[in-house]
Amino acid sequence: MKTNPGAKKRFSLTGTGKIKRKHAYKSHILTKKATKRKRNLSYFGQVDKADEKNVKLLLASK
Numbered sequence: 001m002k003t004n005p006g007a008k009k010r011f012s013l014t015g016t017g018k019i020k021r022k023h024a025y026k027s028h029i030l031t032k033k034a035t036k037r038k039r040n041l042s043y044f045g046q047v048d049k050a051d052e053k054n055v056k057l058l059l060a061s062k
Contacts, residue, residue, distance in 0.1 A: 007058035011047065019047040019055050 012020045023041040030038060047055050 001060045003060045004058040020044045
């Protein structure tokens, strides 16, 4: 099975098998957002357990 190119750009696996993702709302219209909010959006998040199986299928990982 091939890796989905869109998923390849958006997700990455950690060493323990969890899936890292970027936060949304960090690309434009940043002037009205508080510095704290922008800083917290810049950190990586984790994919929810409910979506993990589907994302792993897209990444064609075991």
